[in-house]
Amino acid sequence: VPTVAVICAAGSGSRTGSPLPKQYRELNGVPMLAHAIKALFNSACVQQVVVVLSPQDAWYDVLIAPLVGDAVQVLRVGGETRAQSVCNALDVLDEQYDEAWVMVHDAARPCITPALVEALHDAVLLHSAVGGVLAMPVVDTIKLSDDGVLAKKTLDRKKLWAAQTPQMFKLDVLYNALSDALVDEHVAEGITDEASVMEWAGVSPMLIEGHVSNLKVTFAHDFELAEFWLERASR
Numbered sequence: 001v002p003t004v005a006v007i008c009a010a011g012s013g014s015r016t017g018s019p020l021p022k023q024y025r026e027l028n029g030v031p032m033l034a035h036a037i038k039a040l041f042n043s044a045c046v047q048q049v050v051v052v053l054s055p056q057d058a059w060y061d062v063l064i065a066p067l068v069g070d071a072v073q074v075l076r077v078g079g080e081t082r083a084q085s086v087c088n089a090l091d092v093l094d095e096q097y098d099e100a101w102v103m104v105h106d107a108a109r110p111c112i113t114p115a116l117v118e119a120l121h122d123a124v125l126l127h128s129a130v131g132g133v134l135a136m137p138v139v140d141t142i143k144l145s146d147d148g149v150l151a152k153k154t155l156d157r158k159k160l161w162a163a164q165t166p167q168m169f170k171l172d173v174l175y176n177a178l179s180d181a182l183v184d185e186h187v188a189e190g191i192t193d194e195a196s197v198m199e200w201a202g203v204s205p206m207l208i209e210g211h212v213s214n215l216k217v218t219f220a221h222d223f224e225l226a227e228f229w230l231e232r233a234s235r
């Protein structure tokens with residue numbers, strides 16, 4: 001059964017405050033998206049790398065294609081939300097594959113390493129899990145607040161994990177769950193990763209410990225941190 005990696009790169013990166021979408025900004029001289037593509041490409045368990053772009057994307061052909069060549073399958077089917085982008089891509093891939101695992105990854109996590117990708121893959125197959133996600137035990141004490149001003153209570157930290165990507169599931173199972181979930185606007189709002197869709201569908205994904213270096217570049221200050229981890233991994 002092949003494993004297909006789907007990299008979500010159809011966002012605008014509004015929180016970075018820069019006009020160039022973050023996935024195209026350079027980290028140590030290489031665009032963020034190229035880092036993610038290379039890591040998945042260099043993962044022995046991944047047979048195909050797919051990139052999801054916005055239909056209006058004007059940067060991929062100029063900034064990324066010359067670096068990665070045509071081994072990457074490009075789908076210009078990005079939607080309004082990340083979940084919609086993933087669903088549109090799976091719609092295409094579900095036609096293409098009879099049976100496959102899919103690993104959905106954010107272009108915004110450029111410090112992913114082949115070793116982490118393999119760890120996720122091996123753990124899911126070893127435990128015959130329905131699927132799994134890289135995740136980190138939470139180190140902060142987490143407060144619940146209804147109004148963003150007052151802390152109502154403290155959640156039990158021992159039970160809390162912060163999800164990363166990639167997230168690995170059977171392609172058809174994820175596609176069916178996601179397309180069902182997106183029908184209901186209220187449900188769709190709560191879908192912020194693939195694991196949340198599967199949970200909604202009544203399935204419990206496996207948690208596989210990720211790494212602190214696999215951060216999501218969200219704000220301007222995250223770029224330097226990502227550069228640090230990329231540099232460190234290349235040593």
Ligand code: CTP
Binds near residue numbers: 014080109217
């Ligand atoms: N993404 C996507 N399609 C969307 C929105 C996001 O494919 N409609 C992708 C982004 O390109 C990113 C990943 O999903 O790689 C995680 O999303 P996020 O970090 O929120 O990126 P953006 O949505 O681009 O950033 P922002 O929310 O700050 O605008």
Ligand code: MG
Binds near residue numbers: 011
């Ligand atoms: Mg976003």
